[in-house]
Amino acid sequence: MKRLGSTARSWRYVLLAFMLAPLLLALALDRAHARDSAAFDYGLVPRQIADGVYVLEGRKEDFSTANGGDIANTGFIVGTAGVIVIDTGSSRRYGEQMRVAIARITPLPVVLTINTHHHPDHFLGNQAFPPDTLAALPATIAGIEAEGGAFNDNLYRLVGDWMRDTEVVVPRRRLAAGRQLVAGRDIELLALGGHTAADLVVIDHVSGTVFAADLVFNGRAPTTPHADIPRWMEAIAQLERLPARRWVPGHGAVHEDTEPLRQTRAYLDWLSRTLQAAAESGLDMAEAMTLPVAAEFRTLALVEHEYRRSVVHLFPAAERAALGSR
Template identity: 50%
Template sequence: MAVAHAANDYRLGAQAVADGVYVFSGRNEHFTRDNGGNIVNTGFIVGTDAVIVIDTGPSLQYGEQQRKAIAAITRVPVRQVYVTHQHPDHYLGDAAYADASIAALPATISAIQTQGNALADNLYRLVGGWMAGTQSQSPTSTATPGVVEIGGRKLRLIGTAGHTAGDLMVYDEASRTLFAGDLVFHDRAPTTPNADLLQWLNALDQIRQIDFKVLVPGHGAVVRDASAIEQTRDYLQWLSTSLHTAAEQGRDMVEVMNQPLPERFQKLAVHDEEYRRSVSHLYPAIELTTLPRR
């Protein structure tokens, strides 16, 4: 057992991004047996008598190691966990926080209840032994958008949608840090299995209005300006336009997948795979709008 744990070490090191605000940065990759699913950013905020965790990673072991890494920084106990959305790399470590409140938006909770097991199964297939002991579990409470105060930290919970049906952002007023979840990607192609592009673009408009100093994207390096927002918006706008144009031109799905990406997106990590996956997710509905009923 000890050996297995040593082999599956995520080597989580907390990076301070603001006063009392820390981030664990994942790799800009796909799920592999090498990275164990650590492709995601998670983080925590330290209050006077409570630590608030934002997302718990892809597995029970990640959650446990995250908790240990937090304990190495502060003795203040974790009281509150927020799950930004339903995707398995963001919440499967929840079981490491059985003694804390775990909150998510209602749409996230219902998606986890209906699809959670299938998503966890899929991750087992992709990353293998790192998943040992991991089970999908439903968040214990509903996150209500608005301002909450936990451990003396004033947090604004922002409920939105677009990447999935429920995307929760957490904004720390004192440090002006925004945990944007997967509404913002940075130097990595966005994922779209549950996306509504129009809603997502609207959510990005909303994020632009937020007065943040530090932005923690769901994937990719932390930023202190709007560049990651603009990059995500640029990609999604291009994706939407090019899929609609291809459908209008009568392109078949595979032909659309084979289209080269504009040069500015070729530097995004995993752009090739994610673009093809996005065509699978989004093109069927878009092409139907170009096929009139006879």
């Protein structure tokens, strides 16, 4: 891509800043967290949820040019010797702005950058982090290698120029389950799956905080493009046994008790039973899409949209079973 000469560029920026100043000021006064799409500013403000534990909560929305793809939760844990980053957001800009946000809180270096799974809202900010800190479960690495390019292309289509210069960076450090000191912090990794082939859960034992990745949604309908529902429900059952003091879901608000786990499991259970019943009663896929969402889930953000997507993901298997076709 051609770049402007530095003089021309800086003049343009001065001019731009001059023109945008009143707007920025108005927005800043209006909302502390304003995402300013003109300046491609996600307005990231880390919220401390425990000693040394921070969350950047995404919106309970689908990808759009208005939100720039800031739809998932990311977070970081500040240890004595460095920072552990959990997911990098949906774009290069997000990753860069996340690093700036971290630097405002601690001068310590990022020593470990985790991608919890291979969905684009969780790893496309990787470019902003030191390459040798990028780490994930082996199946997540394989997923990013196989599908990262297509995800990236699709996000340019969905959120537009927020994605500028975003490229896929595949993490090279292969993580395994286990408990160890990371940056002086007592961290345990759980290698689970079900939302995707590999979903990594990060436990900070000192604070009792569980970063549950997209195995847990809170107030937002779960997404299923790579889901294995029985495995996912097993993973949630395993999480429920943890002595956690607070839960950071992949999407939706941080919660002190296991209500988001119950909610996610109840929705997945309803979803799979609904689609099996639809296939078993001879409905066509287009008809299955028009079935109503059960009343108790109608308050979940995006539930109508996610239900219809899930029909496409999950109905074919239910249908093959009903038709006795392998």
